[in-house]
Amino acid sequence: MAETSVRSATLMAVGLTLAFALMPETAGTGPTSAQSTRQAESLAAWQEIATVLQHPRCLNCHQKDSPLQGDMRRPHIPHVVRGTDGHGVSAMRCGNCHNQMGNNPTSRTPGAPHWALAPASMLWQGLSSGELCRQLKDPARNGNRSPQALIEHMETDPLVGWGWNPGAGLEPVPVARKEFVEHMRAWVAGGTPCPK
Amino acid sequence: MITLNVNGKPHQLDINPEMPLLWALRDKLNLTGTKYGCGHGMCGACVVHIDGEAARSCSIMAGEAAGKKITTIEGVSGKVAEAVIGAWQRLNVVQCGYCQCGQIMSAIVLLSANKKPTDEDITLGMDGNICRCGTYVRIRRAIHEAAKALA
Numbered sequence: 600m601a602e603t604s605v606r607s608a609t610l611m612a613v614g615l616t617l618a619f620a621l622m623p624e625t626a627g628t629g630p631t632s633a634q635s636t637r638q639a640e641s642l643a644a645w646q647e648i649a650t651v652l653q654h655p656r657c658l659n660c661h662q663k664d665s666p667l668q669g670d671m672r673r674p675h676i677p678h679v680v681r682g683t684d685g686h687g688v689s690a691m692r693c694g695n696c697h698n699q700m701g702n703n704p705t706s707r708t709p710g711a712p713h714w715a716l717a718p719a720s721m722l723w724q725g726l727s728s729g730e731l732c733r734q735l736k737d738p739a740r741n742g743n744r745s746p747q748a749l750i751e752h753m754e755t756d757p758l759v760g761w762g763w764n765p766g767a768g769l770e771p772v773p774v775a776r777k778e779f780v781e782h783m784r785a786w787v788a789g790g791t792p793c794p795k
Numbered sequence: 796m797i798t799l800n801v802n803g804k805p806h807q808l809d810i811n812p813e814m815p816l817l818w819a820l821r822d823k824l825n826l827t828g829t830k831y832g833c834g835h836g837m838c839g840a841c842v843v844h845i846d847g848e849a850a851r852s853c854s855i856m857a858g859e860a861a862g863k864k865i866t867t868i869e870g871v872s873g874k875v876a877e878a879v880i881g882a883w884q885r886l887n888v889v890q891c892g893y894c895q896c897g898q899i900m901s902a903i904v905l906l907s908a909n910k911k912p913t914d915e916d917i918t919l920g921m922d923g924n925i926c927r928c929g930t931y932v933r934i935r936r937a938i939h940e941a942a943k944a945l946a
Contacts, residue, residue: 607919610856676837677837678919678922679922688916689901689918690848690900690902690904690905690920690924691849691890691922692849695848695849695850696850696855697854698855699859700856700858700859703813703855703856704813705814705815705834705853706834706854707835708835708836708854722845
């Protein structure tokens with residue numbers, strides 16, 4: 600009995616050693632070429648996503664205390680501030696000018712549902728591509744959204760959608776929304792990698 | 796057909812829902828106290844109240860205001876309005892008067908939300924009301940006066 604156990608143990612040891620010796624070089628030591636490709640594609644998708652998020656239609660309201668305005672990203676005229684609820688103060692609240700029902704073609708004031716600054720946790724101004732990437736996927740700073748919820752937000756939220764229909768005098772987001780959502784899916788599928 | 800409830804009365808108007816509320820008030824309802832200054836929401840001459848909040852009627856569309864309580868300078872009332880208008884009269888704030896209806900309407904909203912505004916509160920709340928005659932100092936003083944009267 601003891602002899603059999605020793606032989607079994609030896610055989611197992613030899614077998615395991617051979618198995619480890621013959622294992623593919625990549626296991627536990629680095630990505631396969633397929634994984635590398637997917638990572639690169641996912642990072643490329645992120646670059647496209649970043650051009651959208653850093654476009655004035657998005658970045659103008661992802662500010663600390665006061666929105667920017669126009670393609671030239673100037674300080675908002677008249678001067679308005681976040682206030683306690685992100686919707687402005689007293690006689691200078693966002694909804695005092697910006698219509699929920701949409702853009703005003705006469706006054707050229709843009710409008711969309713729940714028009715307001717983005718929450719303070721979603722400050723994007725001044726972030727590098729990598730910092731923006733890490734911020735976007737952080738539930739503490741993205742409205743507690745999972746990657747899937749992020750995709751849904753970009754695909755369906757009407758205020759996000761305004762970026763593609765901003766009214767006269769404002770450049771729409773240059774990447775089509777459908778394409779942008781596909782980039783989001785590719786980025787998420789690749790595990791939401793971020794540049795440094 | 797758009798129904799606008801203005802100063803407590805409903806009005807049925809056959810207008811495009813995208814028409815600026817200002818045009819509906821002035822041209823359709825003859826309520827000319829509210830002024831056209833810039834047409835872009837930048838000067839504040841067109842400020843009215845919608846459900847108690849300030850609204851720039853050149854920028855807010857009739858469709859957006861439908862079904863809500865609209866108050867113009869002609870119909871404004873209550874303790875805060877009395878205090879503001881009283882202070883404006885006592886301090887002789889008005890020069891040419893063009894901006895003043897908007898100034899008063901904004902000041903009423905400011906004081907309704909904040910009975911003791913600081914100078915910074917006044918600046919932030921009134922920043923969008925422009926006065927070419929430059930009566931800003933008197934406007935600020937009148938708001939402080941009105942706040943004292945409301946205390």
